[in-house]
Amino acid sequence: MGRKKTYIEDIDRGIYDIRNEFTYKYKADKGLTPEIIKDISREKNEPKWMTDFRLKSLEIYNSMPIPTWGPDLSDLNMDEIVTYIRPDTEMKHSWDDVPEEIKKTFQLLGLPQAERESLAGVGAQYDSEVVYHNIRKELVDQGVVYMDMETALIEYEDIVREYFMTLVPPTAHKFAALHGAVWSGGSFVYVPEGVDVDIPLQSYFRLNAPGAGQFEHTLIIVEKGSRLHFIEGCSAPKYKVNNLHAGCVELFVKENATLRYSTIENWSKNMYNLNTKRAVVDKNGTIEWISGSFGSKVSMLYPMSILRGEGARSEFTGITFASKGQHLDTGTKVVHAAPYTTSTVNSKSISKDGGYAFYRGLLKVAPNAYGCKSTVSCESLMLDNESKSDTLPIIELNNDDIDIGHEAKIGRISDEAIFYLMSRGISEEEAKAMIVRGFVEPITKELPLEYAVELNNLINIELEGTIG
Amino acid sequence: MITWKRIKLENFTFPKIYDYKKEFIRLDGEVPVGLRLDKIYDTIDRTKINWLNSNEIYGLGKEFLSFVNEFYNSGISLYLNSNIKLNNPIVVEFNMDKENPTVIDKNIIIAEPNSEATILFHYCTDEEVEAFHNGFTEIHAKENSSLTIIKIQRMNDLSQNFDTNIAYVKGEGKVNWITVELGSQISGSNYTTFLDEVASESKLSSIYLGDGNRKMDLSYSMIHKGPRSISNIESRGALMDNSRKVFRGNLDFRRGSRLAKGSEEEYVLLLDPSVKSDSIPALLCEEDDVQGEHAASAGQINESQLFYLMSRGLREREAKKLIIEGAFRPVIDRIPIKELKEIIDLEVERRLINE
Numbered sequence: 001m002g003r004k005k006t007y008i009e010d011i012d013r014g015i016y017d018i019r020n021e022f023t024y025k026y027k028a029d030k031g032l033t034p035e036i037i038k039d040i041s042r043e044k045n046e047p048k049w050m051t052d053f054r055l056k057s058l059e060i061y062n063s064m065p066i067p068t069w070g071p072d073l074s075d076l077n078m079d080e081i082v083t084y085i086r087p088d089t090e091m092k093h094s095w096d097d098v099p100e101e102i103k104k105t106f107q108l109l110g111l112p113q114a115e116r117e118s119l120a121g122v123g124a125q126y127d128s129e130v131v132y133h134n135i136r137k138e139l140v141d142q143g144v145v146y147m148d149m150e151t152a153l154i155e156y157e158d159i160v161r162e163y164f165m166t167l168v169p170p171t172a173h174k175f176a177a178l179h180g181a182v183w184s185g186g187s188f189v190y191v192p193e194g195v196d197v198d199i200p201l202q203s204y205f206r207l208n209a210p211g212a213g214q215f216e217h218t219l220i221i222v223e224k225g226s227r228l229h230f231i232e233g234c235s236a237p238k239y240k241v242n243n244l245h246a247g248c249v250e251l252f253v254k255e256n257a258t259l260r261y262s263t264i265e266n267w268s269k270n271m272y273n274l275n276t277k278r279a280v281v282d283k284n285g286t287i288e289w290i291s292g293s294f295g296s297k298v299s300m301l302y303p304m305s306i307l308r309g310e311g312a313r314s315e316f317t318g319i320t321f322a323s324k325g326q327h328l329d330t331g332t333k334v335v336h337a338a339p340y341t342t343s344t345v346n347s348k349s350i351s352k353d354g355g356y357a358f359y360r361g362l363l364k365v366a367p368n369a370y371g372c373k374s375t376v377s378c379e380s381l382m383l384d385n386e387s388k389s390d391t392l393p394i395i396e397l398n399n400d401d402i403d404i405g406h407e408a409k410i411g412r413i414s415d416e417a418i419f420y421l422m423s424r425g426i427s428e429e430e431a432k433a434m435i436v437r438g439f440v441e442p443i444t445k446e447l448p449l450e451y452a453v454e455l456n457n458l459i460n461i462e463l464e465g466t467i468g
Numbered sequence: 469m470i471t472w473k474r475i476k477l478e479n480f481t482f483p484k485i486y487d488y489k490k491e492f493i494r495l496d497g498e499v500p501v502g503l504r505l506d507k508i509y510d511t512i513d514r515t516k517i518n519w520l521n522s523n524e525i526y527g528l529g530k531e532f533l534s535f536v537n538e539f540y541n542s543g544i545s546l547y548l549n550s551n552i553k554l555n556n557p558i559v560v561e562f563n564m565d566k567e568n569p570t571v572i573d574k575n576i577i578i579a580e581p582n583s584e585a586t587i588l589f590h591y592c593t594d595e596e597v598e599a600f601h602n603g604f605t606e607i608h609a610k611e612n613s614s615l616t617i618i619k620i621q622r623m624n625d626l627s628q629n630f631d632t633n634i635a636y637v638k639g640e641g642k643v644n645w646i647t648v649e650l651g652s653q654i655s656g657s658n659y660t661t662f663l664d665e666v667a668s669e670s671k672l673s674s675i676y677l678g679d680g681n682r683k684m685d686l687s688y689s690m691i692h693k694g695p696r697s698i699s700n701i702e703s704r705g706a707l708m709d710n711s712r713k714v715f716r717g718n719l720d721f722r723r724g725s726r727l728a729k730g731s732e733e734e735y736v737l738l739l740d741p742s743v744k745s746d747s748i749p750a751l752l753c754e755e756d757d758v759q760g761e762h763a764a765s766a767g768q769i770n771e772s773q774l775f776y777l778m779s780r781g782l783r784e785r786e787a788k789k790l791i792i793e794g795a796f797r798p799v800i801d802r803i804p805i806k807e808l809k810e811i812i813d814l815e816v817e818r819r820l821i822n823e
Contacts, residue, residue: 370741382756385723391751397766400707400738406764409723410753 019237020101020208024127028084030211034058037181040084043185047157054298057180059172064174070360071298076272081244082212083182085127091148092132102126110234111204119231121146123203125216125357127183129304139197145190146201149217153186159190163219167250167278167306175246179215183248188214191226191257200262205247207271210239218249222285224259229260230419235295236398240266242297245271251279253287255309260288264447269325274300276370283309284340290446291318293330302360304333307341307369314343319443322355322387331361332391335368336402348443351387361393363404370401378408383438470531474714474746475683475726477654486544494559498627508543508574519684526660526689527632536574536604536632539790541760543573543603546587548613552786553584556617557804561590564599564623575605579613586616586804590650591623591631594821599627601652605813609643611665616644616801622815623652624724625680631657635734637668637695644803649676649684650815660689663697674703675799677790677792678711678743679819685819687716690732692725701732704799706792707819715745719760728755732762737792777797789820 005250009156026043030288030417037058041051066073081271095112101181106124107113113120123146128147139146143154153160171178187203214236220230242446245267259279272295279287289303299455305314316332322350322409334343348356380389421431470480499505503631525794544560562571577587594598601623609615613637623629629652635643645659661670672688691701719730736745769791777787793816795809803809 283559367741378751380751380753382753385726385754385756387754387756389753391749393744393749395747395764395766397738397747400743400768401741402669402738402767404764404766406747406748406749407761408751408763409761410751411759411761412756438564 006030011259015289016046016388020105023088024085024209025088026086028082030082031079032058032061032083032181032383032456033204036083038180040184045084046153049154049161050103053165053216054181057177060170061174061177061181064177066174070300070329070358071270073298076242076244080211080241080390080445082209083215084184085209086129087131089131090132091151091360093134095132098132099447102131104223105206106132106204107235108206109206111202113411114202118199118316119202120199121201122196123148123187125203125205127207127209127212128214130185130187135201138328140361143192144195144197144431145188147188149186149188150243152219152250153210156188156190159221163221163250163252165250165307167280172276174277176248177244179217183215183217184213185421186218189220189230191222193223193229194225196227197229198227200231202231203235204233207236207243207245209242211241212246214248216247218247220250220259222259224254225256229262230437232263234264234267235266235272239270241270243268243271243307245273245275245296245447247275249277251277251287253279253281253450254284255283255285258286258288260290262290262447265295265361269295269297272298272333277301277303277312279304280306280308281312281314284311286313286315289314289332291316291317291330292443292447293318293320293328296328297326299328299330301329301403302333304335305343306335306337307343308337310338310340312338312341316345316347317446318347319440319441320349320359321348322349322351322357322359324355327356327358329358329360331359333362334364335372336372336374338369340371341369342372343374346393346442347378348440349380350383350390350440351380353385354386355387358389359391359393359416363393364396365402365404367398370399372402374402374404376406377379379435380410381437382410382412387405405459472656472685473713475654475685477683479537481801482602485541485571485572486568488568488571488796490563492542492560492562492570493544494561500552502549502556504547505558506545507544508540508576526634526658528656528658530629532630533604533632534761536572536602539571540574542571543575546577548579548583548743549583550580551582555585555649557586557588557777559588559590559805561597561778562592563602564593564597564601564627565595566597569597569599571599571601571603573603575603577605577615578608579610579615579725581611581613584614587619588618588803588805588808589620591621591629593624593627596626597614601628602630603632605631605633607633609635609637609641610637611726612640614642615772618646620648620803620808620812621652621655621657622650622812625651625653625682627630627633627652629655629657631658633657635670637661637663637665637670639665640667642669645672646799648799648812649686650672650812650819652762652820653681654683656685658687658692661699662726663689663694663699666716667696667698668694669698671700673700673799675804676703676705676713677816677819678705678707679709680711681709684711684713685716686713689717689718689720690730690731690735691720691722692823693722695724695726695728696699697728699730703734704795705735705738705808706739706795706796707745709740710742711770712744713746715747715749717749717762719762720748721755721758721760723754723756726757729756729759730758734764735795737795738766738767739769765792785821789817791822792816807823
């Protein structure tokens with residue numbers, strides 16, 4: 001007696017899959033050699049310390065092994081990846097100056113419109129370089145800096161040098177070393193003391209070239225008592241060859257400051273997304289991560305919060321949707337390194353059509369971090385039995401004055417819940433749709449509107465038979 | 469050389485193994501009809517299960533299992549005929565001393581359909597001796613059989629304890645595990661249950677106490693293969709002094725385990741700032757139509773409970789002892805031998821008040 005199942009189609013990738021003709025001004029050779037690194041650095045007119053940093057990172061990269069845990073990376077051949085592609089344009093501050101084809105891509109992605117309506121600043125990266133960057137004048141007047149990393153390296157060299165890759169050192173893992181060697185593009189944000197940036201900034205990373213890598217670096221410093229909401233969006237059209245994304249995000253949240261970092265990742269399914277994100281939070285500061293992982297072939301993504309000041313707080317809200325051919329290994333790491341720090345982790349995952357969703361988390365409490373509180377909650381929903389879903393939250397406690405709670409659940413939608421709703425006069429299909437929407441609701445309400453709508457659309461498709 | 473990172477077991481090598489010359493099967497009166505109980509080396513009929521060639525990695529690892537297979541010096545082989553139900557528990561006791569400081573036991577228990585039995589293993593050291601235990605217990609619970617396996621470990625603080633337990637449960641069979649970990653310097657124990665067939669069931673209740681410099685690596689796995697199989701893991705522990713523990717609980721729903729249910733709960737009381745407590749609860753799932761959940765919590769003793777008891781005139785340590793004993797009580801009460809229950813109560817009390 002087979003129960004009927006609901007088949008939910010893939011996210012309609014439509015606009016994401018539009019690919020432009022591959023044109024460029026400068027393209028590095030495939031693979032990695034000190035010469036390629038020097039070329040990239042020269043092309044960018046970088047100070048010598050950065051060139052040296054890149055070369056040192058390359059050495060570390062060559063000396064480190066590929067991680068042996070998690071998804072299989074054997075299909076990823078670094079010798080086939082082009083690490084640096086300069087698009088055929090300079091950086092612009094007005095959309096009118098951006099070349100037509102690139103502008104059209106971003107228009108389809110809705111970026112210029114969102115900028116007019118709901119954003120305080122926008123950065124757009126195309127392949128390896130930022131092609132557009134703009135910020136509202138009011139914010140500039142208040143001393144807020146939002147620019148591409150290359151410009152920041154020249155204009156704010158001291159700040160960049162002080163912070164750059166100190167939180168994620170090239171020695172962290174092999175792909176952090178790779179990032180250190182070939183990083184290009186990304187955004188730099190500096191919010192001075194006491195400034196409340198009440199509308200979000202958004203950077204959008206688009207990888208158009210086939211067989212290429214994108215290695216953008218995002219560095220955000222939020223000074224004492226300031227607030228910022230930063231949105232990161234990523235997408236790429238699908239190619240038959242593997243693409244690689246090994247970006248790096250470093251967030252410095254100072255005393256009493258609050259930073260919300262939202263990511264919507266919708267890479268195509270030929271992408272290896274091996275991204276590293278870390279935040280360090282000082283006294284009474286707050287970091288909020290909103291993380292949506294929908295795309296890519298393989299993801300290894302574990303945003304890390306280091307709560308190093310007393311009373312610091314972190315909140316992680318994440319959703320992972322693994323579909324056919326996807327292995328999404330995601331999660332979060334929280335290190336309580338100071339007393340009275342608190343953290344919340346709320347993760348949901350859905351897997352379908354042979355997709356593999358893996359929650360991998362770490363919660364660590366240092367010996368001196370007394371009075372800490374933490375709750376970790378992971379829920380997974382499987383929509384068929386070709387798929388896989390695993391949960392592995394590691395908890396390491398090193399003192400006794402703590403209050404830790406962890407919960408995880410896996411399963412399908414309960415018949416009782418459906419029965420209850422139906423007894424209230426709601427049709428079976430509608431009841432099921434309501435339950436799935438309810439499952440992801442805590443996440444969708446945190447997402448920027450357009451993504452929340454997209455996720456809801458996806459759930460509403462073809463709700464027939466039992467979900468699960 | 470073996471290294472376990474989490475409990476800082478570094479470059480471990482096996483000690484010299486001596487014969488275990490004492491009687492370890494305690495059986496009062498006649499051997500019941502339908503039971504064949506032998507010492508393992510008396511058994512000609514070695515089981516045919518070739519577990520060492522299995523691709524599934526389980527137990528404490530190949531080194532420990534191969535070592536048992538090569539060097540076992542004790543253990544039982546127990547065969548229970550169909551439809552036989554034993555009323556009294558079978559007790560296997562290893563009391564290590566200077567003459568018999570090492571126990572490498574290999575136990576095979578086969579319960580035929582519809583049989584029922586309780587088997588209790590007791591590992592202890594009554595003398596101050598550096599004892600060593602590395603054991604492997606393999607259980608086959610056939611259709612509709614019901615086995616309760618109790619393992620009590622109260623070796624002294626100079627000793628080392630390693631124990632692997634694996635059960636294969638057939639249709640509607642049931643294996644209940646009760647494990648009590650109170651002693652030894654280093655203790656690694658692993659309980660893996662394969663719920664092979666339809667409606668097989670397993671429940672594991674564990675209590676542990678960490679004091680002094682004890683290091684414990686406790687791992688419990690329930691592997692659901694059969695449809696409608698049911699599992700439950702419940703672990704309660706208390707850590708004090710410089711003790712360190714790792715809890716690993718795995719609920720693994722393999723493809724085909726439709727409508728299976730598994731749950732797992734871990735609760736640990738932390739009594740001193742210098743303890744270390746790691747928990748790694750994993751939920752692995754290849755089947756959509758299952759229910760699995762785990763919960764873990766850790767913290768100090770509830771202050772209002774403590775305050776209430778102290779307002780009744782109890783000293784803090786006594787009050788704490790009472791609360792911990794209260795948490796352990798449901799598991800200790802399931803031990804079917806009165807004298808042993810009393811011994812455990814005393815041991816818990818001694819370790820908690822030992823100052």
